[in-house]
Amino acid sequence: EPEVTQTPSHQVTQMGQEVILRCVPISNHLYFYWYRQILGQKVEFLVSFYNNEISEKSEIFDDQFSVERPDGSNFTLKIRSTKLEDSAMYFCASSEGRYNSSTDTQYFGPGTRLTVL
């Protein structure tokens, strides 16, 4: 069964450094998403991406964040200057986009645990 993969599984960085989290969505999917989950808290939507551009973004997704689909398979989340409060689990997800809706069934990756020191 196809699945969403994410690398690395755990990333440790110093405050102020840039990090890039990588995701490989399911190959025939059209919608891509990033979420974060701070330890012990709920999953929070960051951004959705469709047709090579941002479709929706939350207020969390400020100027320090950016997303990119650099090639036909990868989908990346860049955090330009990490802060302590960016420490969280980051999940990538993808959906078929059958109904051109961002609430189509989403398939989540295993997550990348980001630790900012």
Add this chain to the structure above:
Amino acid sequence: LAKTTQPISMDSYEGQEVNITCSHNNIATNDYITWYQQFPSQGPRFIIQGYKTKVTNEVASLFIPADRKSSTLSLPRVSLSDTAVYYCLVALRGSSYKLIFGSGTRLLVRP
């Protein structure tokens, strides 16, 4: 203010039916309501999705009233492996469009 509300936790015993309700005001009119299950240190996993009335699949049922201001996930005959956190996911329309996960309901199934 657009938001979702779920019970923080629920306890059940093996073999019982469990119903978890998510209240969501200001839901987007054209979007689905989806429920996910999450185990510790894993990504959310799709359970069921619906737009209105009732939807049933091999693992759960989803009840959505006509006003779509809430939805109820029904898990028939739960087992120990159903112990997890359950989230509703909706699209809310207010000053801006946003995808919102509910606060999550931690279900504990006891033997």
